[in-house]
Amino acid sequence: MAETKTVGKGVRKKDALGLLLGRPAFVEDVTPRDCLVVKVLRSPHAHALIRSIRTDLATKVPGMVAVYTYEDVPRQRFTIAGQTYPEPSPYDRLILDRRLRFVGDAVAILAGESEAAVDKAMKLVKVDYEVLPAVLDPHTALDNPVLVHPEDDWRALCAVGADNRRNLCASDRCGDGDVDAVLADCDVVVDHVWHTKPCQQAMMETFRTYTEIDPYGRLHVVSSTQIVFHVRRILAQALGIPKSKIHVEKPRIGGGFGAKQTAVCEVYPAFVTWKTGRPAHIVYTRQECQTAGSPRHEMEVHVRLGASKQGKIRALDVYTLSNTGAYSEHGPTTVGLSGHKSIPLYTGGLEAFRFAYDVVYTNVQAAGAYRGYGATQGIFAVESAVNELADRLGVDPVALREQNMVREGMRMPAYYNEPANACALDRCMARCKDLFGWDEKFPVRDMGNGKVRAAGVAMAMQGSGISGVDVGSATVRLGDDGIYNLVIGAADMGTGCDTILAQMVAECMDCDVDNVAVFGADTDASPYDSGSYASSTTYVTGKAVERACTQLKTQLCALAAKGFGCTPEEVEFTGDAVRRLDGSASVPLADLATRAMCNNTTAVQATCTHSSPISPPPFMVGMAEIELDKETGSVTVLDYKAVVDCGTPVNPNLARVQTEGGIVQGIGMALFEDVHYTPAGRILENSLMQYKIPTRLDMGHLQVEFEASYEPTGPFGAKSIGEIVINTPAPAIAHAVFRATGTWFRDLPITPEKVYTALHAQP
Amino acid sequence: MEIQLKLNGRPLRAAVEPGTLLLDFVRAHGCASVKRGCETSNCGLCTVLLDGKPVLSCSVLAARADGCEVQTLEGLQAEAEAFVAFIADQGAEQCGFCNPGYVMNTIALLRENPDPTDDEIRAYLAGNLCRCSGYEGQLRGIRAFLDARGPAKEGHHG
Structure with a gap:
């Protein structure tokens, strides 16, 4: 790779100091406080029909402006999943419905001039519910006589194998080779079921949206969202109004992790503002986030892994049962990753694979998109199966992986036959092994004080954008004095895409990154971008930035050549100037910018749109050392080492912090973050008091390194990093816990009570 | 009820409801840096200094700040x-x-x-x-x- 000046440097994030100094940046900070407060009355029942609903008393509360029920809303169904149209997620929602499908489903929308008025009115809405039997167990959902979506106007736009008459949100199967025959011929078959919970993203800023009617009579939406363009379409569908009437922008976002790839709350204030003409906002409580948000899909992943005595992994058969809950958001797509991003890790000697799944509706909180999508769940299962195989064969799990892993240049049948153009997984493993001290730490060590130390390992992959679907665009233009404006439709949710895309402009235009002003995302001003999800921004939008810069340079050369009276071929762009190749003339960039604003017909603004037919996987290895207390069953992570191949790390600082953040989220998923329902379907962990995300005392010491590869289709060789980083902790920690206890924990999280119970059940 | 306090060095006299939380009070008085992340005193986002000591402003009544000095990041x-x-x-x-x-x-x-x-x-x-x-x-x-x-x-x- 050519020497770079800005790409590959740990440039400080453009908004870093403003954020660290608490300057106003988020939805609530930058929108008027003086607006209607919108809240949602939520169902106390997992499944019910509204027999009658009285709002007269609530409406009379001083300060109340409106109370809306299912009788007031448009009748066309839509999805709130932020996906490219036609969305794979079936259209199964109304803004408010007569049928309530989970504890927390929306019953009524209340809008008032103060929170106190709305809270008081909330208690005065009188609802007569016809409580119905609920489907709470995903195992019994398929073909259950109780239907979550019996309505006739339920609609699947894509052929995802959905059937609302069977509680089926999606189903499919695919494969390569005769998996049953190969499994029958294997010396060892590991055959188990792994289970993961509907974990919450728990971004620090809860869902929130502000809406108003602008001076042109359009609906102006300021929302904490990863997907401004999808929100515009979703609101147009939900409200039944033209998209031209809607303008969506995002300010700074207080964390997303996929939660804000679903329009969870936008529709409520938008409806209020459209009906009343008045500014309104909604701010979800943490409890609403925990109970009416958009968490990870609960999945049960059945893996049958077959290998030879010599440790060759020959067949993988994966079946996933995914629970989408009451609505379809991301149901048909998350599940695909549970197989397509776990099986290809073992492309090495794989002779056959099969991957099948069912995604079912149940009467619990609807799931959605969460960093890793379904890969996290699938990798927990497949990586655990591989660790179990190593144990059964009595071989080192690192060596077993080295024997079977995917390598650069291979084509991956289980990954849509896409190529591993750039793959440093082997180097990640070798480096991580050294960094961690695998050979010293893998043997179980009894500390003599009731505590045991042990280690575990896992690999992971993800994608970089959705192949053949995701669109990224960038506009780059030259302004006064030779500054550049970069306008994007991707949403920086804290991860720093505004900065890394500016680094790419700086690299292409040979200027300082401070000379690049970034703006986005805004549906009126930004070029179209699918949004910031699916690990797409660096890889897809980044390529659009690179191409836009190339085009802009051509324009600058044309403009300068005109002034020189020569052809564009006779000049070159040098960063701060354009010069004639023969050295006879040169025009500084600032002068060119001035010239572009007077009697000029050559654009100095380029917009490029990019999409990729492939989704090059980043790869990663994680190793965990734990200490397990045999007396209490508690597990402490002491040390976590990870080595990541994200192609070229465009900004190693930001890549490192994302990796560390993802690992800690993964540790939370592995050990703490639990979700239980009461028999009536109510979630117990409805606050951060019960839903334990890791604190800085729960994560041990982290160390992250990068093994660069060079992805030829990515900008500057980059792939992605956003999602993969959450995938290794669960299998690596479960492996370490097995080493310490002799018990495989296949049901997350691995809580002290589960460990204690297992230890004491042993003879 | 009326309270008097110093907010980021500036003397302030204001009418508050008895149940008003310090978090909502300081945000209403221009201190947008103070955030709410939960309702259960678990997240620490709303930390302010009350007479120099860090407190969770979601768990302190505005009335409790009567006669005190409150500092937010705007003032520091x-x-x-x-x-x-x-x-x-x-x-x-x-x-x-x-x-x-x-x-x-x-x-x-x-x-x-x-x-x-x-x-x-x-x-x-x-x-x-x-x-x-x-x-x-x-x-x-x-x-x-x-x-x-x-x-x-x-x-x-x-």
Whole structure:
């Protein structure tokens, strides 16, 4: 790779100091406080029909402006999943419905001039519910006589194998080779079921949206969202109004992790503002986030892994049962990753694979998109199966992986036959092994004080954008004095895409990154971008930035050549100037910018749109050392080492912090973050008091390194990093816990009570 | 009821409801840095200094601040500027929503203990949740600041 000046440097994030100094940046900070407060009355029942609903008393509360029920809303169904149209997620929602499908489903929308008025009115809405039997167990959902979506106007736009008459949100199967025959011929078959919970993203800023009617009579939406363009379409569908009437922008976002790839709350204030003409906002409580948000899909992943005595992994058969809950958001797509991003890790000697799944509706909180999508769940299962195989064969799990892993240049049948153009997984493993001290730490060590130390390992992959679907665009233009404006439709949710895309402009235009002003995302001003999800921004939008810069340079050369009276071929762009190749003339960039604003017909603004037919996987290895207390069953992570191949790390600082953040989220998923329902379907962990995300005392010491590869289709060789980083902790920690206890924990999280119970059940 | 307090050095007299939380009060008085992340006193985002001591403003009534001095990050910009650039150099601000809370608590920590060890930093900031950074980069930033500054002068120890 050519020497770079800005790409590959740990440039400080453009908004870093403003954020660290608490300057106003988020939805609530930058929108008027003086607006209607919108809240949602939520169902106390997992499944019910509204027999009658009285709002007269609530409406009379001083300060109340409106109370809306299912009788007031448009009748066309839509999805709130932020996906490219036609969305794979079936259209199964109304803004408010007569049928309530989970504890927390929306019953009524209340809008008032103060929170106190709305809270008081909330208690005065009188609802007569016809409580119905609920489907709470995903195992019994398929073909259950109780239907979550019996309505006739339920609609699947894509052929995802959905059937609302069977509680089926999606189903499919695919494969390569005769998996049953190969499994029958294997010396060892590991055959188990792994289970993961509907974990919450728990971004620090809860869902929130502000809406108003602008001076042109359009609906102006300021929302904490990863997907401004999808929100515009979703609101147009939900409200039944033209998209031209809607303008969506995002300010700074207080964390997303996929939660804000679903329009969870936008529709409520938008409806209020459209009906009343008045500014309104909604701010979800943490409890609403925990109970009416958009968490990870609960999945049960059945893996049958077959290998030879010599440790060759020959067949993988994966079946996933995914629970989408009451609505379809991301149901048909998350599940695909549970197989397509776990099986290809073992492309090495794989002779056959099969991957099948069912995604079912149940009467619990609807799931959605969460960093890793379904890969996290699938990798927990497949990586655990591989660790179990190593144990059964009595071989080192690192060596077993080295024997079977995917390598650069291979084509991956289980990954849509896409190529591993750039793959440093082997180097990640070798480096991580050294960094961690695998050979010293893998043997179980009894500390003599009731505590045991042990280690575990896992690999992971993800994608970089959705192949053949995701669109990224960038506009780059030259302004006064030779500054550049970069306008994007991707949403920086804290991860720093505004900065890394500016680094790419700086690299292409040979200027300082401070000379690049970034703006986005805004549906009126930004070029179209699918949004910031699916690990797409660096890889897809980044390529659009690179191409836009190339085009802009051509324009600058044309403009300068005109002034020189020569052809564009006779000049070159040098960063701060354009010069004639023969050295006879040169025009500084600032002068060119001035010239572009007077009697000029050559654009100095380029917009490029990019999409990729492939989704090059980043790869990663994680190793965990734990200490397990045999007396209490508690597990402490002491040390976590990870080595990541994200192609070229465009900004190693930001890549490192994302990796560390993802690992800690993964540790939370592995050990703490639990979700239980009461028999009536109510979630117990409805606050951060019960839903334990890791604190800085729960994560041990982290160390992250990068093994660069060079992805030829990515900008500057980059792939992605956003999602993969959450995938290794669960299998690596479960492996370490097995080493310490002799018990495989296949049901997350691995809580002290589960460990204690297992230890004491042993003879 | 009416309360009198000093908010970021400025005397303030205001009418509040008895149940008004200090968090809502300071936000209504222009201190947008103070964030709410939960309803259960678990996240630390709303940390302010009440008579110099860090408190969770979601769990303190505005009435309780009567006669007190309340400081938010808006009022402690210079003190924060001394070290936050080191955190920015790690990229550990990330989304930024939790930043004001832990920056306030770091100010309180450094006033109490100008030369904290890494474990003391972890323990003091344990109540400040962050979902983006994995905490390690925040620690590296604070450590880099302490190393660049050198040992605190004698007599500054609380």
